[in-house]
Every structure is written in C-alpha cells, then in structure tokens.
Amino acid sequence: MIEINVEKRLDGAAGSQLLRVDSRWDSGQRVALFGASGAGKTTLLRMLAGLVRPDAGRIVVDGELWFDSRKGVCLPAQARRVGMVFQDYALFPHLSVRGNLEFAQARKDPQRVDELLALTGLAALATRKPATLSGGQQQRVALARALAAEPRLLLLDEPLSALDPDLREQLQGELLALQQRFALSTVLVSHDLAEVFRLAQHVLRLEAGQVIGEGAPAELFLAQSGGGRFHLAAQVLAIRRVDVVEMASLLVGGQIVDVVLDEGEAARLRVGASVTIAAKGFSPLIL
Amino acid sequence: MWTELDWAPLWLTFRLAGITTLILLLIGVPLAAWLAATQSRFKPVAETLVSMPLVLPPSVLGFYLLLAFSPNSALGGWLLATFDLRLVFTFEGLVLGSVLFSLPFMVHPLQSALSALPHSLSEAAYTLGRSRSNTLFTVLLPNIKGALLAGIVLSFAHTVGEFGVVLMIGGNIPGVTKVASIAIYDEVESLNYAAANLYAGVLFVLSFVILLAVYLFNRRALRAA
Numbered sequence: 001m002i003e004i005n006v007e008k009r010l011d012g013a014a015g016s017q018l019l020r021v022d023s024r025w026d027s028g029q030r031v032a033l034f035g036a037s038g039a040g041k042t043t044l045l046r047m048l049a050g051l052v053r054p055d056a057g058r059i060v061v062d063g064e065l066w067f068d069s070r071k072g073v074c075l076p077a078q079a080r081r082v083g084m085v086f087q088d089y090a091l092f093p094h095l096s097v098r099g100n101l102e103f104a105q106a107r108k109d110p111q112r113v114d115e116l117l118a119l120t121g122l123a124a125l126a127t128r129k130p131a132t133l134s135g136g137q138q139q140r141v142a143l144a145r146a147l148a149a150e151p152r153l154l155l156l157d158e159p160l161s162a163l164d165p166d167l168r169e170q171l172q173g174e175l176l177a178l179q180q181r182f183a184l185s186t187v188l189v190s191h192d193l194a195e196v197f198r199l200a201q202h203v204l205r206l207e208a209g210q211v212i213g214e215g216a217p218a219e220l221f222l223a224q225s226g227g228g229r230f231h232l233a234a235q236v237l238a239i240r241r242v243d244v245v246e247m248a249s250l251l252v253g254g255q256i257v258d259v260v261l262d263e264g265e266a267a268r269l270r271v272g273a274s275v276t277i278a279a280k281g282f283s284p285l286i287l
Numbered sequence: 288m289w290t291e292l293d294w295a296p297l298w299l300t301f302r303l304a305g306i307t308t309l310i311l312l313l314i315g316v317p318l319a320a321w322l323a324a325t326q327s328r329f330k331p332v333a334e335t336l337v338s339m340p341l342v343l344p345p346s347v348l349g350f351y352l353l354l355a356f357s358p359n360s361a362l363g364g365w366l367l368a369t370f371d372l373r374l375v376f377t378f379e380g381l382v383l384g385s386v387l388f389s390l391p392f393m394v395h396p397l398q399s400a401l402s403a404l405p406h407s408l409s410e411a412a413y414t415l416g417r418s419r420s421n422t423l424f425t426v427l428l429p430n431i432k433g434a435l436l437a438g439i440v441l442s443f444a445h446t447v448g449e450f451g452v453v454l455m456i457g458g459n460i461p462g463v464t465k466v467a468s469i470a471i472y473d474e475v476e477s478l479n480y481a482a483a484n485l486y487a488g489v490l491f492v493l494s495f496v497i498l499l500a501v502y503l504f505n506r507r508a509l510r511a512a
C-alpha cells in the first residue's frame with residue numbers, strides 16, 4: 001500500500017498555486033499522474049523520490065514512513081530505494097551502458113546486469129557510451145539502470161515523450177512487460193492520453209495542483225466523455241450558405257470536414273473559433 | 288652562459304606554482320561545487336570575494352597581506368606566537384598569497400562547467416543511493432575533465448606569472464622568495480640583460496608549451512566525444 005497525502009506551494013510561471021494530493025493505491029500497481037504541463041505531476045513524482053520536500057503531509061510506502069511533517073521525518077532520496085527514469089534520461093556520459101547499470105548497484109551483481117541487458121535488448125551495446133545511442137536505446141538504458149537498483153518503487157517522468165510515435169508504442173509494450181515481470185509498484189507521469197490508457201491501472205488526473213478525478217482509466221475517461229461518443233477539438237475555418245443551409249468547414253485532427261449547422265449554431269459560431277464537436281461512436285468503420 | 292645562470296629562482300617558481308595548484312585543487316573543487324549548487328543569499332558575496340583578485344592590483348592584495356601577517360599586527364603576532372608561523376618574507380607566505388591570488392583561475396572554470404551539467408545527473412545519482420560527495424567524485428568531476436585541466440593549467444601558469452603579490456609579501460630573498468619574475472626585474476635593474484633574457488626565455492617557452500598542450504588535448508577530447 002502506498003499512501004500519499006501532501007501539500008506544497010508551487011511558484012510557477014502562471015503564479016503561485018497549491019499542489020494538494022491525498023491518495024492511496026495498492027502495491028504492484030501502475031499508477032499514472034495525468035494532466036497538462038504545470039499541473040504539478042512532476043513535482044508530485046519528485047516528492048515521492050525525495051528530491052522535493054513537501055510543505056506538509058505524509059508519505060508511507062509499504063508500511064515504511066518516508067515523510068511526515070508533524071514528526072519531522074523526511075527520508076533522503078538516497079535511502080528510499082526508488083528507481084527513477086528522468087525525462088532527459090540522465091545517463092552518466094562518462095560511463096558505458098554496462099557502467100551505468102553497475103553504478104546503480106550497491107552490491108555488484110553482474111548476473112542481474114546481464115539479465116537486464118538481455119531483457120532490454122542492450123547486450124550488444126554494453127560497451128558503448130550513451131552519447132552514441134539512439135533515443136530509444138537511451139530510454140532502455142535509463143529503464144534498465146532504474147531496475148538494476150532493485151527499487152521498491154519505479155518512478156517514470158514522461159519516459160517516452162522524446163520518442164516518435166512508432167517507437168513509443170513499442171517501448172510502451174516493453175515497459176509493460178518489464179513492470180509485470182518484476183511486479184513493481186510504478187508511478188508514471190504523462191500528458192499523453194493514449195499512453196495512460198494503455199499503461200496505467202489507476203489514474204490521478206491533476207489540474208492546477210488539484211486532483212480532479214481518480215480511478216481506473218476506463219471509468220475515468222469514458223465517464224468524462226459520455227460513454228460511446230467522440231469528443232473532438234476542432235477549429236472553425238469557414239462558414240458559408242449552401243442553398244438553404246449553413247455549412248461550416250472544420251479542422252479536426254489534421255482533416256477538414258464540412259458539417260451542416262442549424263440557424264442557432266450558425267449565429268453563434270465565428271470563423272477561427274475553437275470548438276468541441278461530439279458525435280456518436282455507434283458502429284463506426286474501424287480501418 | 289647556461290652554467291653561470293642561477294637556477295634557484297626558476298626552481299622556486301615551479302615549486303611555488305606546483306604547491307599552489309595542489310592546494311587550489313583541494314580548496315577549489317569543493318568551493319566550486321558549493322557555488323554551483325547553492326541558492327544561499329551569501330552566494331553573490333562569496334562569488335565577489337573569489338573574483339576580487341581579477342580586478343584588484345596585485346600590489347593591493349600583497350599590501351593587505353603584508354599588513355595582516357606582519358609580526359607587529361594582531362593576526363601575524365598571534366600566528367607567530369602560537370604556531371611559530373611567519374608568513375611575511377617566507378615561502379609559506381608566498382604560497383598563501385598565490386593561493387588567494389589564483390583562486391578565481393581554479394574556481395571559475397570548475398563552477399561554470401558544473402553549472403552547465405544537467406541537474407538530473409546528480410539527482411539520478413542521489414536516487415541510486417549515492418551521497419553528495421560520492422556524486423561529486425564519481426559523476427560530476429569525471430564529466431568536467433576539460434574544466435579541471437583548464438583550472439589546473441591556468442592556476443599554475445598564473446602563479447608562474449605572478450609579480451606584485453610576491454614582491455610585496457615575499458620580498459626578494461634568494462632561494463626563499465626570489466622567484467623567476469622577480470629575478471628578471473632584479474637582473475634588469477643591475478643591467479645584467481643576458482641573465483634576464485635567459486629567465487624570460489625559459490618562462491616564455493614553458494608557458495607556450497603548457498598552453499599548447501592544453502589546447503591540443505582539448506581538441507582531441509572534443510573529437511573523441
């Protein structure tokens with residue numbers, strides 16, 4: 001069981017806001033912190049890692065007290081045994097791939113290093129320096145290094161955001177397989193809905209420092225978007241009259257679609273406005 | 288001509304520069320690490336103090352050191368009485384003066400290189416269980432080798448080239464405080480241009496070779512990276 005109940009005042013570009021989170025989830029689960037940038041996701045993750053100190057509250061992980069402002073307890077990052085994958089990977093440039101993994105081990109365990117290198121497909125690259133690797137390979141090294149420390153909690157800060165969509169999808173699968181193999185409690189920060197939907201079992205949706213929704217991804221996102229409906233962001237490009245009806249040309253996800261407007265809608269809409277269109281998802285063609 | 292030359296000033300110069308550089312490494316690395324990481328209110332004051340020797344005339348620094356460590360002053364008298372340590376007109380005094388005077392040449396390259404490293408590198412080391420000092424030595428310093436070399440070479444070369452501080456606090460005692468730069472001045476004053484030429488030539492060639500070696504090393508390191 002992981003319990004987190006913390007408060008911290010954040011001073012960002014958009015002024016000061018209060019980050020307040022009170023949540024608990026079962027060990028071994030994959031939890032996603034989801035929301036727009038600036039919502040406080042990364043700060044929350046860094047509080048779990050011990051890199052940022054909350055103003056007040058309590059963090060308990062599997063029965064061990066990590067932070068308690070009232071008792072004055074704050075376990076340093078060094079003693080928490082978390083495996084953290086940073087957004088920029090933070091690989092040590094002067095060490096080889098194998099060296100990066102070995103660095104993570106308090107006691108040398110070459111067998112585990114070999115096993116992780118094999119699992120992540122890095123065995124052939126073990127002697128290479130991080131700067132000579134591709135983005136996807138660097139991401140795998142970062143993950144393998146986090147796992148090499150035999151962490152109690154795996155923390156991932158936008159781990160796949162720097163990669164192209166195909167690679168992202170492939171690595172999501174690898175990440176899932178590794179997490180299940182080691183049955184690790186995992187907290188993932190992401191602003192990508194598809195990623196959260198695929199990877200997480202439990203989602204905390206954050207907005208401006210507050211939790212505005214929490215639950216399984218299916219419950220949370222389907223409930224919010226009204227079940228079997230598409231909600232799509234669109235931009236109005238043009239409105240024109242064709243015979244007896246008003247037509248609007250909308251830009252939706254890179255495509256331009258003409259829709260028929262009723263008179264009320266035609267009066268309300270302006271060219272250039274951003275709108276949301278909803279459509280039934282009943283038996284669409286899936287290509 | 289070479290055999291008649293008194294080599295003591297040159298030997299003394301390189302001994303002074305070597306010891307000064309060693310002490311600066313020991314002081315400069317933790318100081319630069321602190322300056323690069325701290326958000327303390329006192330950081331600007333500390334940075335100013337470190338940089339002062341860049342703008343102060345060496346004679347000003349030397350003058351104050353002379354006043355502070357003279358056996359007639361409170362500090363100088365106390366050092367002499369308690370530790371039997373005399374810092375005026377001695378080699379130890381030269382070392383102290385040189386360390387203060389060359390401090391920015393060690394601290395600045397290290398501090399800017401450490402500040403340029405991503406924060407996440409040290410944070411990653413912390414989450415992997417490493418202490419601050421362990422992180423400094425196993426992660427940060429190995430990634431700023433170029434700056435370390437620059438700091439060492441600049442401190443060494445700057446100490447070799449020192450004149451004002453050394454003259455003020457050390458005077459001109461053969462074998463004790465008469466370094467090469469002062470020996471040149473001395474020989475010129477007594478119109479002994481041949482000896483001055485030799486000292487000057489040795490310093491010129493050595494400085495050129497040291498700096499050239501650094502630039503060649505940096506070029507190779509850049510290509511390798």
